[in-house]
């Protein structure tokens with residue numbers, strides 16, 4: 001095996017790939033023969049999402065681990081060819097690690113690379129975009145009532161990923177790269193602008209996911225186009241006994257550091273679809289950027305703390321104000337997304353259960369039933385069934401949350417009538433009056 005390609009996740013052998021393809025073909029046959037398209041899409045979503053999380057955790061986990069090593073290396077009294085060493089304990093074993101300034105005089109037979117986790121996180125992420133958003137752009141990607149054709153929405157979506165990388169490369173090729181604070185400021189303004197602009201075309205959820213995908217694309221492309229090629233350069237130079245240009249090394253380190261700071265913001269967008277109160281808000285771009293800044297601040301705090309703790313670099317405390325800033329930003333977003341009182345309070349007269357049930361029947365049940373009638377829905381979304389009085393009463397608080405406070409439901413797809421403010425007020429009042437059953 002080539003020392004330039006010894007990744008933990010080298011591709012599996014051909015017979016196994018053929019076996020997997022045969023199983024996938026069987027799945028396709030079952031799907032087509034039984035008309036299970038919507039059902040198959042849900043399972044595909046599950047499988048790919050699971051993989052995405054697994055690779056993502058492996059990638060970001062390794063990244064956090066190596067950043068920790070770098071920050072925590074003992075740099076005093078080590079051999080001259082080393083930049084430091086470190087002792088760690090994990091899983092019942094004690095590990096000792098040395099970091100070389102460039103490369104050891106004699107390269108090892110086996111050198112472990114870390115790259116496929118990053119690539120496969122991106123690939124599975126893009127597949128998820130196709131399964132959840134592009135396969136039916138009207139369902140989630142576009143806001144209700146959008147007149148943009150589906151193909152144009154997909155073009156904007158994929159174009160935004162490509163643009164993100166091109167703009168990022170453009171910025172990184174200027175002197176800005178060597179002024180991190182300014183880079184962060186310019187990058188932050190660009191991301192805010194992108195969130196605002198995408199928000200004009202996409203639904204809130206589509207916008208958040210694509211901003212996350214844009215940053216994730218920058219991170220994965222940084223690994224593919226910058227970090228791995230430069231590591232290969234490093235190994236080749238070592239094989240030929242040459243030194244690397246220190247300027248080149250500095251350049252790569254700046255690019256790699258960008259990935260470090262992007263991790264927490266991207267992780268937020270990965271979970272954001274669970275939180276409609278953030279992306280369904282009128283000023284969702286502001287909420288997004290507030291949480292991003294909080295994430296970057298926390299990441300910086302961790303970096304500085306790890307360094308200070310282990311290298312006795314005294315800078316006057318580990319910048320706890322960064323944590324204060326992060327909490328203040330979260331609190332600001334919390335306040336901004338607070339439930340609107342007005343719609344709930346309009347209705348104070350007693351609301352009969354029959355009224356509530358008829359609203360739910362007309363606006364929710366086509367999806368939220370054991371057997372949904374809405375095309376494209378094979379089972380009750382989120383496991384939420386609103387098809388009997390008991391279930392409606394049981395979900396009262398949730399119903400208020402999604403259709404009164406955040407108004408994220410009903411999910412508006414063709415065939416689902418939108419709800420009036422009065423209807424929402426009725427639901428809110430019914431819950432406020434104790435959510436009584438029939």
Ligand code: HEC
Nearest residue numbers: 273363364367381382384398399402403409410411413416
């Ligand atoms: C067109 C189909 C559709 C309609 C109509 C619809 N929903 Fe949903 N609902 C969904 C989907 C899809 C999800 C899962 C969303 C997700 O995964 O983020 C969901 C999720 C939910 C959840 C779970 C949210 C959570 O945080 O776990 C609740 C509660 C809910 N809907 C209530 C309602 C109510 C109440 C109505 C009617 C006012 C309604 N839905 C109408 C498709 C629909």
